[in-house]
Amino acid sequence: MTRRLILWLTGATTAFWLIAAGLGISVMQDEFGEFFDGSLQETAERLLPLVLDDLQRRQGPSSPQHLRRQAEDIGDEYLVYQVRDTQGHVLIRSHDAPVEAFEAPLKRGFWGNDDFQFYTARSADGTVFVQVADAMANRNEAITEGGLALFLPVLVLIPVSIGLIWLIVRRTLAPVDDLRRAIEEKDGGNMAPVPSRMLPRELQPIARSVNHLLTRLQAAFDAEREFTANSAHELRTPIAGALAQTQMLIAELDGPEKRRAQQIEASLVNLGHTAEKLLQLARAEAGIGAGSTNVDLARVLDLVLTDFERSSQASSRLRFEREKGATLEGPYSEDAFAIVLRNLIENALLHGRAEEPVVVRLEKGGVLRIVNDAAPLTPDELAVIRKRFGRGATMSPGSGLGLSIAERLLQQMNVHFEILSPATGRKDGFEVVMRFGEKAAA
Secondary structure (H helix, E strand, C coil): CHHHHHHHHHHHHHHHHHHHHHHHHHHHHHHHHHHHHHHHHHHHHHHHHHHHHHHHHCCCCCCCCHHHHHCCCCCCCCEEEEEEECCCCEEEECCCCCCCCCCCCCCCEEEECCCEEEEEEECCCCCEEEEEEEEHHHHHHHHHHHHHHHHHHHHHHHHHHHHHHHHHHHHHHHHHHHHHHHHHCCECCECCCCCCCCCCCCCHHHHHHHHHHHHHHHHHHHHHHHHHHHHHHHHHHHHHHHHHHHHHHHHHCCCHHHHHHHHHHHHHHHHHHHHHHHHHHHHHHCCCCEEEEEEEHHHHHHHHHHHHHCCCCCCCCEEEEECCCCCCEEEECHHHHHHHHHHHHHHHHHHCCCCCCEEEEEECCCEEEEEECCCCCCHHHHHHHCCCCCCCCCCCCCCCCHHHHHHHHHHHCCCEEEEECCCCCCCCCEEEEEECCCCCCC
């Protein structure tokens, strides 16, 4: 919109200036014509009595060269003239006037051709004619110089006007950009009303409409989060009870009945896992990632790794590497960081090759990497697994929520998050990189 306004305003202003300059030149041409013609007539009329007086004082025949010899030192004349008798003979002429008589007829008034504009003055007895000529080149030169005087400032003012129009438009539309940025910042974790008092009157209805929409969205999000959290919380107790009863039943059964009971146990474990993920998702949507006090996340990392190492499935595969002097501190939420780690490490153990290790590496500069061995994924597959319930082409169990929950919380913590496949320096593998201290990608 800014570009279009600048182009249209500049184009319209330039067009008006050019039209005004063209009209000015047209008016100037007419005025110059009147001025030059008036000067031409006045010169002829003033020259006539002087010529008549000079002719009366002379003795003998008039010589056309008489005035030329007396005026050899004069420079180029702007006006030239001839004094002629009734037969058209040249009696007197100015030093730049031609020897031959002018083409102009011996008739009082104006007459012109392509080269000169003439004015003829006649004596009272009609025997002497004074013809004064003005070269058209002089008039054209004056009009050309006047036109340049009008157009050159326009050419200078065009870039200046572009800069001024750009500045004015940008300053005028600055509230629109502020409103756009305020709306862009809104998401599930930020539903604060858009400030509208400082906006121009034309934009205040838009801000009010956006705030009404945010209020309705906030209510819908709150209802969704409350339902998800309550449902997940209410499911945990009966699932745990059913799982305990199933495990007791497995201990008492043999044969095919025991295998069916074990299948029920696996289903209940998956259901409990899904309920736990839904509870984590509700907490992530509630915005628990923001923190206000500096904490040592390396300590949380050690605790989470210790919990995984106590598991029989992860104890032999999980490897922790820490560069000397590497730290992980900042204004973060320990609870959110623990949820992120559990989801990412759990995904690495679950979807990586069972015989290959999962490497958790803490580097200087607040960089944390989690790398597992796996077949490389295509860009489309990477985009799918970042969505909720997106699992990609895998046969491993899971809900498809772990990566989405982790990314959501890391955005709230302002941590830059990226996933790479293949992993850095490898032809295969899957790598998650968290850069603490860098603003998270939008």
